[in-house]
Amino acid sequence: MLAYRHGFHAGNHADVLKHLVLTRVLRYLGEKDKPFRYIDTHAGAGGYLLKGAQAQKTTEYREGIGRLWSRADLPPLTADYVRLVQEFNLQPDENGQAPVLEKGMTPPLALYPGSPSIARQLMRPGDSMRLFELHPADARTLATHFGGKNVQVINEDGFAGLKGQVPPTPRRALVLIDPSYELVQDYGKVVASVRDAVQRFAEGVYMVWYPQVSRVEAVQLPKRLTALAPKGWLHVRLTVAQPDAKGFGLVGSGVFILNPPWTLHQELAAELPFLVDTLAQFDDASYLLEEQPA
């Protein structure tokens, strides 16, 4: 049985990096007048209560989205992502009540959107979604909130399920592979899934998130992915914290993209110094940004 629940980590520094990049890639796909499919192999619950027991137990969101929430000086990509999170916080609650705000006021930070919600905010009527989630409780939550014509929630293994999803019709898609890496085998499964999917659908955009932890599999993952990218890749990593006294802990995270938007490197280069300054939990916070253009 899976123990990992994203509710404990929603909105942390790793979600900030992942969702900021996700927002930009989805915007890019939406620029062309041709539908795309969003395939999320590890979708989570779709949305999270930051005042709920899980998020309150760790309060990780305070060092992530919490540090960006009320800032008026956000650079463009970060501002766009934060705006989406703010819109998500303007939804009516279960009693039908939405926060009432004066013009220009920021809503209180109470909710955090998962990757499916961010995608839904950016989808156009012809676009579609396939959401895999293995944990039964999270899959149920997802199914409750995500229905409709162009959306399928699939309570199955996303690594195995990806095979049947590529190539999609029409042949335009973003695949987000965002495992919890609770099992060390996940690193190898990411590589195998991407290799297989790229053989079937080389022109797809693939986005892999990984944790920056003291584990050889995590360190090797981006290198292994570079070998699978036929048409170019981009790798971004944001290091914000120090390891704990035993040398463990999530010190940062990375996102590896196959077939990235061609402007992304330049755009991220302009944002990352701000993110390092704003999300740093120690003096030597840093970023890495590298690419192999198409």
Ligand SMILES: C[S@@+](CC[C@H](N)C(=O)[O-])C[C@H]1O[C@@H](n2cnc3c(N)ncnc32)[C@H](O)[C@@H]1O
């Ligand atoms: C990091 S969370 C996903 C977060 C989500 N993508 C987001 O950004 O909001 C990873 C999720 O994968 C689920 N999971 C773990 N193994 C899985 C598998 N083999 N297939 C599908 N889902 C899996 C976990 O239950 C967890 O909800």
